[in-house]
Amino acid sequence: MxxxxxxxxxxxxxxxxxxxxxxxxxxxxxxxxxxxxxxxxxxxxxxxxxxxxxxxxxxxxxxxxxxxxxxxxxxxxxxxxxxxxxxxxxxxxxxxxxxxxxxxxxxxxxxxxxxxxxxxxxxxxxxxxxxxxxxxxxxxxxxxxxxxxLSAPLIPVLEGITVMPLIGTIDTERAKQIMENLLTGVVKHRSEVVLIDITGVPVVDTMVAHHIIQAAEAVRLVGAKCILCGIRPEIAQTIVNLGINLNEVITKNTLKKGIEVALELTSRKIVEVEG
CATH class of the missing domain: 1.10.490.10 (Globins)
Structure with missing residues:
Protein backbone atom coordinates (compact mmCIF):
# COMPACT_ATOMS: atom_id res chain seq x y z
CA MET A 1 0.00 0.00 0.00
CA LEU A 150 -36.47 -32.35 13.50
CA SER A 151 -39.16 -32.41 10.82
CA ALA A 152 -39.96 -36.12 11.15
CA PRO A 153 -38.95 -37.41 14.60
CA LEU A 154 -39.85 -40.94 15.67
CA ILE A 155 -40.51 -40.90 19.40
CA PRO A 156 -40.66 -44.07 21.53
CA VAL A 157 -43.48 -43.60 24.07
CA LEU A 158 -43.80 -47.13 25.46
CA GLU A 159 -42.02 -50.40 24.86
CA GLY A 160 -42.93 -51.47 21.33
CA ILE A 161 -44.92 -48.28 20.61
CA THR A 162 -43.53 -45.24 18.78
CA VAL A 163 -45.12 -42.03 17.55
CA MET A 164 -44.23 -39.83 14.57
CA PRO A 165 -45.95 -36.42 14.88
CA LEU A 166 -46.02 -34.58 11.55
CA ILE A 167 -46.40 -30.79 11.50
CA GLY A 168 -46.47 -28.50 8.48
CA THR A 169 -46.42 -29.06 4.75
CA ILE A 170 -45.16 -32.37 3.39
CA ASP A 171 -43.25 -32.16 0.11
CA THR A 172 -41.34 -34.86 -1.78
CA GLU A 173 -38.04 -34.20 0.00
CA ARG A 174 -39.64 -34.29 3.43
CA ALA A 175 -41.62 -37.43 2.50
CA LYS A 176 -38.32 -39.20 1.79
CA GLN A 177 -37.04 -38.11 5.21
CA ILE A 178 -40.23 -39.40 6.85
CA MET A 179 -39.84 -42.77 5.15
CA GLU A 180 -36.17 -43.05 6.09
CA ASN A 181 -36.78 -42.08 9.74
CA LEU A 182 -39.72 -44.47 9.98
CA LEU A 183 -37.88 -47.51 8.71
CA THR A 184 -34.71 -46.75 10.66
CA GLY A 185 -36.65 -46.00 13.84
CA VAL A 186 -38.89 -49.08 13.66
CA VAL A 187 -35.84 -51.32 13.56
CA LYS A 188 -33.88 -49.30 16.13
CA HIS A 189 -36.69 -49.15 18.71
CA ARG A 190 -38.04 -52.64 17.86
CA SER A 191 -41.45 -51.10 17.34
CA GLU A 192 -44.51 -53.30 17.15
CA VAL A 193 -46.88 -50.38 16.52
CA VAL A 194 -46.15 -47.03 14.89
CA LEU A 195 -48.57 -44.10 15.16
CA ILE A 196 -48.33 -41.46 12.43
CA ASP A 197 -50.06 -38.34 13.72
CA ILE A 198 -51.08 -35.89 10.95
CA THR A 199 -53.04 -33.52 13.20
CA GLY A 200 -50.56 -30.74 12.39
CA VAL A 201 -50.57 -31.27 8.61
CA PRO A 202 -52.73 -28.43 7.24
CA VAL A 203 -53.42 -29.84 3.77
CA VAL A 204 -53.70 -33.45 2.63
CA ASP A 205 -53.82 -33.62 -1.16
CA THR A 206 -53.18 -36.51 -3.55
CA MET A 207 -49.40 -36.32 -3.20
CA VAL A 208 -49.44 -36.07 0.62
CA ALA A 209 -51.93 -38.92 0.94
CA HIS A 210 -49.85 -41.05 -1.41
CA HIS A 211 -46.70 -40.45 0.65
CA ILE A 212 -48.47 -41.25 3.92
CA ILE A 213 -49.89 -44.51 2.53
CA GLN A 214 -46.45 -45.45 1.20
CA ALA A 215 -44.97 -44.83 4.65
CA ALA A 216 -47.66 -46.96 6.31
CA GLU A 217 -47.10 -49.76 3.80
CA ALA A 218 -43.35 -49.64 4.41
CA VAL A 219 -43.92 -49.97 8.17
CA ARG A 220 -46.15 -53.00 7.59
CA LEU A 221 -43.52 -54.63 5.36
CA VAL A 222 -40.89 -54.47 8.13
CA GLY A 223 -43.23 -56.26 10.53
CA ALA A 224 -44.92 -53.46 12.48
CA LYS A 225 -48.51 -52.24 12.51
CA CYS A 226 -49.32 -48.67 11.54
CA ILE A 227 -52.02 -46.43 12.99
CA LEU A 228 -52.85 -43.18 11.21
CA CYS A 229 -54.05 -40.55 13.70
CA GLY A 230 -55.47 -37.07 13.33
CA ILE A 231 -57.97 -37.85 10.57
CA ARG A 232 -60.13 -34.72 10.55
CA PRO A 233 -63.48 -34.68 8.71
CA GLU A 234 -62.11 -32.68 5.79
CA ILE A 235 -59.15 -35.06 5.46
CA ALA A 236 -61.47 -38.08 5.55
CA GLN A 237 -63.55 -36.50 2.80
CA THR A 238 -60.43 -35.80 0.73
CA ILE A 239 -59.20 -39.39 1.10
CA VAL A 240 -62.61 -40.76 0.06
CA ASN A 241 -62.83 -38.41 -2.93
CA LEU A 242 -59.35 -39.47 -4.01
CA GLY A 243 -60.37 -43.11 -3.82
CA ILE A 244 -57.44 -44.03 -1.58
CA ASN A 245 -57.60 -47.50 -0.06
CA LEU A 246 -56.89 -47.51 3.69
CA ASN A 247 -57.98 -51.09 4.34
CA GLU A 248 -54.52 -52.07 5.58
CA VAL A 249 -54.19 -49.04 7.86
CA ILE A 250 -55.92 -48.39 11.19
CA THR A 251 -57.22 -44.82 11.33
CA LYS A 252 -58.24 -42.72 14.35
CA ASN A 253 -59.28 -39.11 14.64
CA THR A 254 -57.06 -38.37 17.67
CA LEU A 255 -53.66 -39.46 18.95
CA LYS A 256 -55.26 -40.43 22.28
CA LYS A 257 -57.53 -42.97 20.60
CA GLY A 258 -54.60 -44.18 18.54
CA ILE A 259 -52.54 -44.88 21.65
CA GLU A 260 -55.45 -46.79 23.19
CA VAL A 261 -55.54 -49.05 20.11
CA ALA A 262 -51.75 -49.42 20.20
CA LEU A 263 -51.96 -50.60 23.80
CA GLU A 264 -54.57 -53.18 22.85
CA LEU A 265 -52.42 -54.41 19.97
CA THR A 266 -49.53 -54.92 22.37
CA SER A 267 -51.77 -56.70 24.93
CA ARG A 268 -52.00 -53.76 27.30
CA LYS A 269 -54.69 -51.35 28.36
CA ILE A 270 -55.26 -48.30 30.52
CA VAL A 271 -56.81 -49.14 33.88
CA GLU A 272 -58.18 -46.61 36.33
CA VAL A 273 -56.83 -47.16 39.83
CA GLU A 274 -59.18 -46.33 42.67
CA GLY A 275 -57.72 -44.29 45.48
Missing amino acids: NQLVYDFIKQNQDYILTEWMDIMKESADERLIKVVSDRMFTQTSSEFIDMIITNVDSKNKEFSLKLSDFAEKVVQLGWPLTFVNEGLHKFTLIVINGMVDKGLVTPDNQVNLVNHLDKWATPINNEIVNIYTQTWERTVSMQRIALQE
Whole structure:
Protein backbone atom coordinates (compact mmCIF):
# COMPACT_ATOMS: atom_id res chain seq x y z
CA MET A 1 0.00 0.00 0.00
CA ASN A 2 1.05 3.61 -0.59
CA GLN A 3 3.12 4.69 2.43
CA LEU A 4 1.18 7.95 2.85
CA VAL A 5 -2.15 6.09 3.04
CA TYR A 6 -0.64 3.38 5.24
CA ASP A 7 0.63 5.91 7.79
CA PHE A 8 -2.68 7.83 7.85
CA ILE A 9 -4.73 4.67 8.50
CA LYS A 10 -2.39 3.43 11.22
CA GLN A 11 -2.28 6.79 12.99
CA ASN A 12 -6.03 7.50 12.79
CA GLN A 13 -7.61 4.12 13.51
CA ASP A 14 -9.86 5.42 16.32
CA TYR A 15 -11.04 8.36 14.22
CA ILE A 16 -11.81 6.06 11.27
CA LEU A 17 -13.76 3.66 13.50
CA THR A 18 -15.88 6.45 15.04
CA GLU A 19 -16.64 8.02 11.66
CA TRP A 20 -17.43 4.63 10.11
CA MET A 21 -19.89 3.64 12.85
CA ASP A 22 -21.71 6.99 12.66
CA ILE A 23 -22.09 6.74 8.88
CA MET A 24 -23.08 3.05 8.86
CA LYS A 25 -25.68 3.51 11.60
CA GLU A 26 -27.37 6.15 9.46
CA SER A 27 -27.45 3.88 6.41
CA ALA A 28 -28.17 0.61 8.25
CA ASP A 29 -31.47 -1.18 7.86
CA GLU A 30 -33.74 -0.40 10.83
CA ARG A 31 -34.22 -4.14 11.45
CA LEU A 32 -30.45 -4.60 11.76
CA ILE A 33 -30.18 -1.89 14.41
CA LYS A 34 -33.07 -3.39 16.39
CA VAL A 35 -31.58 -6.90 16.34
CA VAL A 36 -27.98 -5.92 17.13
CA SER A 37 -27.31 -4.12 20.42
CA ASP A 38 -25.16 -0.97 20.48
CA ARG A 39 -22.42 -2.85 22.30
CA MET A 40 -22.43 -5.68 19.74
CA PHE A 41 -22.55 -3.21 16.84
CA THR A 42 -19.56 -1.33 18.27
CA GLN A 43 -17.60 -4.52 18.92
CA THR A 44 -18.32 -5.99 15.48
CA SER A 45 -17.61 -2.67 13.75
CA SER A 46 -14.28 -2.48 15.55
CA GLU A 47 -13.46 -6.01 14.37
CA PHE A 48 -14.41 -5.07 10.81
CA ILE A 49 -12.17 -2.00 10.75
CA ASP A 50 -9.37 -3.92 12.46
CA MET A 51 -9.71 -6.67 9.86
CA ILE A 52 -9.44 -4.16 7.02
CA ILE A 53 -6.47 -2.44 8.61
CA THR A 54 -4.82 -5.84 9.06
CA ASN A 55 -4.79 -6.04 5.26
CA VAL A 56 -3.16 -2.63 4.90
CA ASP A 57 -0.03 -4.74 4.78
CA SER A 58 -0.93 -6.98 1.82
CA LYS A 59 1.57 -9.61 3.00
CA ASN A 60 -0.22 -10.10 6.32
CA LYS A 61 -1.16 -13.79 6.58
CA GLU A 62 -3.69 -13.16 9.37
CA PHE A 63 -6.16 -11.49 7.01
CA SER A 64 -7.79 -14.61 5.53
CA LEU A 65 -8.27 -16.12 8.99
CA LYS A 66 -9.75 -12.91 10.41
CA LEU A 67 -11.96 -12.50 7.36
CA SER A 68 -13.33 -16.03 7.67
CA ASP A 69 -14.07 -15.56 11.39
CA PHE A 70 -15.69 -12.19 10.73
CA ALA A 71 -17.86 -13.52 7.88
CA GLU A 72 -19.15 -16.34 10.07
CA LYS A 73 -19.95 -13.88 12.85
CA VAL A 74 -21.87 -11.39 10.68
CA VAL A 75 -23.86 -14.20 9.07
CA GLN A 76 -24.95 -15.32 12.55
CA LEU A 77 -25.78 -11.71 13.45
CA GLY A 78 -27.80 -11.30 10.26
CA TRP A 79 -25.70 -8.54 8.66
CA PRO A 80 -26.62 -8.35 4.94
CA LEU A 81 -23.78 -8.73 2.45
CA THR A 82 -24.73 -5.36 0.92
CA PHE A 83 -24.17 -3.74 4.33
CA VAL A 84 -20.70 -5.27 4.63
CA ASN A 85 -19.76 -4.23 1.06
CA GLU A 86 -21.07 -0.74 1.69
CA GLY A 87 -18.94 -0.66 4.83
CA LEU A 88 -15.77 -1.24 2.82
CA HIS A 89 -16.75 1.50 0.37
CA LYS A 90 -17.42 3.95 3.21
CA PHE A 91 -14.05 3.05 4.74
CA THR A 92 -12.18 4.16 1.62
CA LEU A 93 -14.22 7.39 1.46
CA ILE A 94 -13.45 8.18 5.11
CA VAL A 95 -9.75 7.63 4.46
CA ILE A 96 -9.73 9.90 1.39
CA ASN A 97 -11.80 12.64 3.05
CA GLY A 98 -9.67 12.45 6.20
CA MET A 99 -6.49 12.81 4.18
CA VAL A 100 -8.03 15.76 2.30
CA ASP A 101 -8.90 17.47 5.60
CA LYS A 102 -5.32 17.03 6.81
CA GLY A 103 -3.93 18.42 3.56
CA LEU A 104 -2.30 15.14 2.59
CA VAL A 105 -4.06 14.99 -0.79
CA THR A 106 -2.72 17.32 -3.45
CA PRO A 107 -3.63 17.79 -7.12
CA ASP A 108 -0.44 15.93 -8.00
CA ASN A 109 -1.12 12.78 -5.94
CA GLN A 110 -4.94 12.74 -5.83
CA VAL A 111 -5.53 10.44 -8.81
CA ASN A 112 -2.74 8.12 -7.77
CA LEU A 113 -4.06 7.80 -4.20
CA VAL A 114 -7.65 7.13 -5.30
CA ASN A 115 -6.53 4.53 -7.83
CA HIS A 116 -4.29 2.91 -5.27
CA LEU A 117 -7.08 2.67 -2.70
CA ASP A 118 -9.43 1.27 -5.32
CA LYS A 119 -6.93 -1.42 -6.37
CA TRP A 120 -6.36 -2.25 -2.71
CA ALA A 121 -10.10 -2.44 -1.85
CA THR A 122 -11.25 -4.48 -4.87
CA PRO A 123 -9.57 -7.79 -3.93
CA ILE A 124 -10.71 -7.34 -0.32
CA ASN A 125 -14.27 -6.84 -1.51
CA ASN A 126 -14.06 -9.96 -3.71
CA GLU A 127 -12.66 -11.98 -0.83
CA ILE A 128 -15.41 -10.75 1.50
CA VAL A 129 -18.09 -11.78 -1.02
CA ASN A 130 -16.45 -15.19 -1.47
CA ILE A 131 -15.99 -15.96 2.24
CA TYR A 132 -19.38 -14.53 3.18
CA THR A 133 -21.12 -16.63 0.52
CA GLN A 134 -19.32 -19.81 1.58
CA THR A 135 -20.16 -19.16 5.25
CA TRP A 136 -23.80 -18.43 4.45
CA GLU A 137 -24.14 -21.56 2.31
CA ARG A 138 -22.55 -23.68 5.04
CA THR A 139 -24.87 -22.17 7.67
CA VAL A 140 -27.96 -22.73 5.52
CA SER A 141 -26.86 -26.30 4.81
CA MET A 142 -26.42 -27.03 8.53
CA GLN A 143 -29.80 -25.48 9.30
CA ARG A 144 -31.43 -27.55 6.56
CA ILE A 145 -29.94 -30.75 7.99
CA ALA A 146 -31.12 -29.79 11.50
CA LEU A 147 -34.62 -29.03 10.24
CA GLN A 148 -34.75 -32.32 8.36
CA GLU A 149 -33.80 -34.19 11.51
CA LEU A 150 -36.47 -32.35 13.50
CA SER A 151 -39.16 -32.41 10.82
CA ALA A 152 -39.96 -36.12 11.15
CA PRO A 153 -38.95 -37.41 14.60
CA LEU A 154 -39.85 -40.94 15.67
CA ILE A 155 -40.51 -40.90 19.40
CA PRO A 156 -40.66 -44.07 21.53
CA VAL A 157 -43.48 -43.60 24.07
CA LEU A 158 -43.80 -47.13 25.46
CA GLU A 159 -42.02 -50.40 24.86
CA GLY A 160 -42.93 -51.47 21.33
CA ILE A 161 -44.92 -48.28 20.61
CA THR A 162 -43.53 -45.24 18.78
CA VAL A 163 -45.12 -42.03 17.55
CA MET A 164 -44.23 -39.83 14.57
CA PRO A 165 -45.95 -36.42 14.88
CA LEU A 166 -46.02 -34.58 11.55
CA ILE A 167 -46.40 -30.79 11.50
CA GLY A 168 -46.47 -28.50 8.48
CA THR A 169 -46.42 -29.06 4.75
CA ILE A 170 -45.16 -32.37 3.39
CA ASP A 171 -43.25 -32.16 0.11
CA THR A 172 -41.34 -34.86 -1.78
CA GLU A 173 -38.04 -34.20 0.00
CA ARG A 174 -39.64 -34.29 3.43
CA ALA A 175 -41.62 -37.43 2.50
CA LYS A 176 -38.32 -39.20 1.79
CA GLN A 177 -37.04 -38.11 5.21
CA ILE A 178 -40.23 -39.40 6.85
CA MET A 179 -39.84 -42.77 5.15
CA GLU A 180 -36.17 -43.05 6.09
CA ASN A 181 -36.78 -42.08 9.74
CA LEU A 182 -39.72 -44.47 9.98
CA LEU A 183 -37.88 -47.51 8.71
CA THR A 184 -34.71 -46.75 10.66
CA GLY A 185 -36.65 -46.00 13.84
CA VAL A 186 -38.89 -49.08 13.66
CA VAL A 187 -35.84 -51.32 13.56
CA LYS A 188 -33.88 -49.30 16.13
CA HIS A 189 -36.69 -49.15 18.71
CA ARG A 190 -38.04 -52.64 17.86
CA SER A 191 -41.45 -51.10 17.34
CA GLU A 192 -44.51 -53.30 17.15
CA VAL A 193 -46.88 -50.38 16.52
CA VAL A 194 -46.15 -47.03 14.89
CA LEU A 195 -48.57 -44.10 15.16
CA ILE A 196 -48.33 -41.46 12.43
CA ASP A 197 -50.06 -38.34 13.72
CA ILE A 198 -51.08 -35.89 10.95
CA THR A 199 -53.04 -33.52 13.20
CA GLY A 200 -50.56 -30.74 12.39
CA VAL A 201 -50.57 -31.27 8.61
CA PRO A 202 -52.73 -28.43 7.24
CA VAL A 203 -53.42 -29.84 3.77
CA VAL A 204 -53.70 -33.45 2.63
CA ASP A 205 -53.82 -33.62 -1.16
CA THR A 206 -53.18 -36.51 -3.55
CA MET A 207 -49.40 -36.32 -3.20
CA VAL A 208 -49.44 -36.07 0.62
CA ALA A 209 -51.93 -38.92 0.94
CA HIS A 210 -49.85 -41.05 -1.41
CA HIS A 211 -46.70 -40.45 0.65
CA ILE A 212 -48.47 -41.25 3.92
CA ILE A 213 -49.89 -44.51 2.53
CA GLN A 214 -46.45 -45.45 1.20
CA ALA A 215 -44.97 -44.83 4.65
CA ALA A 216 -47.66 -46.96 6.31
CA GLU A 217 -47.10 -49.76 3.80
CA ALA A 218 -43.35 -49.64 4.41
CA VAL A 219 -43.92 -49.97 8.17
CA ARG A 220 -46.15 -53.00 7.59
CA LEU A 221 -43.52 -54.63 5.36
CA VAL A 222 -40.89 -54.47 8.13
CA GLY A 223 -43.23 -56.26 10.53
CA ALA A 224 -44.92 -53.46 12.48
CA LYS A 225 -48.51 -52.24 12.51
CA CYS A 226 -49.32 -48.67 11.54
CA ILE A 227 -52.02 -46.43 12.99
CA LEU A 228 -52.85 -43.18 11.21
CA CYS A 229 -54.05 -40.55 13.70
CA GLY A 230 -55.47 -37.07 13.33
CA ILE A 231 -57.97 -37.85 10.57
CA ARG A 232 -60.13 -34.72 10.55
CA PRO A 233 -63.48 -34.68 8.71
CA GLU A 234 -62.11 -32.68 5.79
CA ILE A 235 -59.15 -35.06 5.46
CA ALA A 236 -61.47 -38.08 5.55
CA GLN A 237 -63.55 -36.50 2.80
CA THR A 238 -60.43 -35.80 0.73
CA ILE A 239 -59.20 -39.39 1.10
CA VAL A 240 -62.61 -40.76 0.06
CA ASN A 241 -62.83 -38.41 -2.93
CA LEU A 242 -59.35 -39.47 -4.01
CA GLY A 243 -60.37 -43.11 -3.82
CA ILE A 244 -57.44 -44.03 -1.58
CA ASN A 245 -57.60 -47.50 -0.06
CA LEU A 246 -56.89 -47.51 3.69
CA ASN A 247 -57.98 -51.09 4.34
CA GLU A 248 -54.52 -52.07 5.58
CA VAL A 249 -54.19 -49.04 7.86
CA ILE A 250 -55.92 -48.39 11.19
CA THR A 251 -57.22 -44.82 11.33
CA LYS A 252 -58.24 -42.72 14.35
CA ASN A 253 -59.28 -39.11 14.64
CA THR A 254 -57.06 -38.37 17.67
CA LEU A 255 -53.66 -39.46 18.95
CA LYS A 256 -55.26 -40.43 22.28
CA LYS A 257 -57.53 -42.97 20.60
CA GLY A 258 -54.60 -44.18 18.54
CA ILE A 259 -52.54 -44.88 21.65
CA GLU A 260 -55.45 -46.79 23.19
CA VAL A 261 -55.54 -49.05 20.11
CA ALA A 262 -51.75 -49.42 20.20
CA LEU A 263 -51.96 -50.60 23.80
CA GLU A 264 -54.57 -53.18 22.85
CA LEU A 265 -52.42 -54.41 19.97
CA THR A 266 -49.53 -54.92 22.37
CA SER A 267 -51.77 -56.70 24.93
CA ARG A 268 -52.00 -53.76 27.30
CA LYS A 269 -54.69 -51.35 28.36
CA ILE A 270 -55.26 -48.30 30.52
CA VAL A 271 -56.81 -49.14 33.88
CA GLU A 272 -58.18 -46.61 36.33
CA VAL A 273 -56.83 -47.16 39.83
CA GLU A 274 -59.18 -46.33 42.67
CA GLY A 275 -57.72 -44.29 45.48
